[in-house]
Amino acid sequence: MENKQEMIRVQNMKKSFGQVEVLRDITLQVNKGEVVVLIGASGSGKSTLIRCINFLETKSGGEIFIEGKSIDPKKDDLTKVRQKVGMVFQHFNLFPHKTVLENIMEAPLIAKKADKEETKQEALRLLQKVGLSDKSNVYPSSLSGGQKQRVAIARSLAMKPEIMLFDEPTSALDPELVGEVLETMKQLAQEGMTMIIVTHEMGFAKEVADWVAFMNQGRIVEMARPQEIFNNPKEERTREFLNRVL
Ligand code: ADP
Ligand code: MG
16 A cells, blocks of 8 residues: 555653653554554553553653654643544443443533534444444443443544554453454454554454554564564564463
8 A cells, every 4th residue: 555644653652650661662653544453461561552642641752643743742632632542441431320322422422512413323323333223222231241342442433533542352351252342343444444452362463453563571572464473473572472372
């Protein structure tokens, strides 16, 4: 593909918590429509990296560009940035006292002051997209974990993000519910959504990722095409990690 449009660029980013350097020198670019899967051992910095990209954490150094614009958390409106960069977490955090439909409508109504009827139609469309049309009027407590996570994805999409970040979206799910969530994410990828996904689902990474980035001790050790990473990793640390998890 020619004319790549840069959506996210992280340049020499560092992040410390107190004295502890958690991200050491992260440089990463994600172009429009690309899916990057982040893999690596627990504690390697995956969550911190995507939280920094969504400005839930404040980087200690380096730069983050969203759609080519360097974002300064002190000057820029982070609410606007987060509308562009949606995030889905391991735990869905749906509002328990609101119906599925109300959960999806909440952010556009409050943050964007969107039109109520339009927002409702859009929410219904998103519910259909994640395969939960029949659940619009139920409360989250009556849903399975996989259904809750699909609602969480729909809720995030309701803000019409340009980029979606996922932090282990299936890790809290019973094994039999993982597939439906991965399928929803795969569908999003096929529609051209730009995504960074932290996951331990290596089959998904092989199938859906344009790029796989392996993180170790706060660095991206290696980033390559999935077949390269899984069949012929350049770095010994990548090989060791894959031998442990595959
Ligand atoms: P991963 O998602 O790859 O498991 P994390 O980004 O969660 O890794 O964590 C990387 C390191 O940063 C870990 O050593 C973790 O203990 C530390 N860390 C993460 N968040 C905080 C925090 N809020 N305060 C202090 N240390 C943190
Ligand atoms: Mg994590």
